[in-house]
């Protein structure tokens with residue numbers, strides 16, 4: 119009995135001590151929090167007044183530090199709410215398209231890839247399929263990925279277009295690219311380069327020269343059929359196709375990029391960062407224009423059609 | 434006695450209220466470990482002690498918060514990724530990747546499943562939005578030159594994420610198995626056939642045959658619901674980790 123009452127008393131004392139300790143800690147915390155500079159509205163104070171020439175002039179505002187909760191999280195939260203609501207409203211009123219059951223026998227005209235690949239499909243009309251569909255996008259993506267490893271010159275980070283000059287370069291490049299792209303697309307509509315080249319390199323049958331060449335197989339049996347005459351049939355791309363599908367488009371890309379670099383250097387005295395901005399802008403604008411043209415203005419047989427968008431296939 | 438009975442401390446209703454408030458607070462504490470974030474310490478804890486938020490630093494330069502710097506585009510890319518994951522999982526409950534069933538499943542979704550059309554719309558428009566938003570995010574990073582060392586590698590991770598975003602969208606395009614999806618993917622995979630040297634092999638690998646059919650559907654489905662989202666999730670994790678470790682470029 120005595121033991122238990124003693125124990126009880128000891129327990130009580132312990133509990134009291136623990137409570138006191140908790141209180142002490144809470145008080146210490148409160149004081150610590152209150153003394154934290156982050157809780158104070160004014161993060162800087164006046165130390166001295168000096169003559170203008172004597173002090174150094176700070177280039178930046180004194181940086182103020184705030185807590186992520188709530189300052190950043192509130193922005194993220196609001197942004198998520200706004201876009202959730204927008205997506206809900208869109209989805210409530212606009213239905214995703216669903217056409218007839220897939221039918222391999224019935225090819226729609228025009229047949230189009232999803233809109234974000236229509237830029238490539240647009241290129242496909244003007245050059246070789248491998249060049250348009252694989253080589254150009256691969257090279258472009260590789261070049262984009264490599265930019266940071268070569269843009270090592272001086273200049274700031276964290277400012278839109280880096281400088282006023284950069285902004286001017288971007289505007290100029292956007293107009294330059296838009297002009298040339300519309301020109302090229304229009305040119306190919308009115309003077310199809312493939313036909314031009316065919317006329318330039320005709321052969322008797324009008325198919326273009328050098329379609330196949332025959333190479334004698336050493337020791338080959340001239341009487342062997344079905345590969346007649348001991349000859350190896352090698353098909354060679356006709357010269358007109360080499361020109362219209364490879365040489366001309368590649369040259370156009372290089373010449374126009376080169377000219378752009380030359381012009382921004384001359385006009386704006388562009389540095390390396392500006393040249394990268396010029397080329398990247400060229401890519402973005404070309405991507406946008408070819409996507410829009412491919413989506414909205416290519417109709418029957420992928421021919422240019424001002425009004426196709428009016429009857430457009432869904433996205 | 435009478436006064437004692439009506440005193441608030443003894444009122445059983447009040448006692449229940451007090452007890453449940455205390456219990457509620459205990460439960461809250463067991464989840465969040467700190468009181469409502471209104472002091473420097475609890476605000477730091479709010480980000481530090483939360484697995485979803487701890488990717489953030491606890492403090493940030495006020496200037497970095499400028500919305501006209503990021504336009505929230507990176508965050509929105511992630512937002513759409515999450516929306517697509519959730520709506521995509523829900524769609525999986527109804528969709529069978531078989532050429533005899535897929536189209537009907539989509540039809541059912543639009544006609545008999547509760548809010549099925551809405552769900553499908555959300556997934557469709559969300560997917561288009563993600564392509565646009567990720568592309569714009571890349572433009573934002575480029576034009577603010579936010580790829581400067583030490584962020585070069587994160588830029589490369591970003592380029593991979595852009596490619597993954599395109600592939601995710603494209604692989605999903607086939608699944609409704611209507612004329613639209615069938616021919617869009619036929620055109621798209623014909624581009625793969627034009628690859629120099631290995632074109633036909635590349636196309637065969639992609640669609641498991643010489644033309645779009647059941648093999649292509651199951652390949653695209655598997656890529657779309659497992660392989661590509663998993664790859665994207667891993668790369669997004671790397672991407673966020675690097676943003677955190679390399680420091681954010683804004684407001685310097």
Ligand code: HEM
Nearest residue numbers: 503507508510511571579580587588591592594595681682
């Ligand atoms: C699924 C796709 C992507 C997601 C979810 C994503 C997410 C994010 C987020 C949340 C940030 C933090 C800053 C901000 O919001 O701008 C960020 C920064 C960054 N992102 Fe992305 N991103 C994606 C794709 C890309 C792409 C395509 C690129 C470039 C090709 C890229 C390059 C970068 C870089 C270099 C940073 C650091 C920027 C800085 O410090 O200012 N990201 N990303």
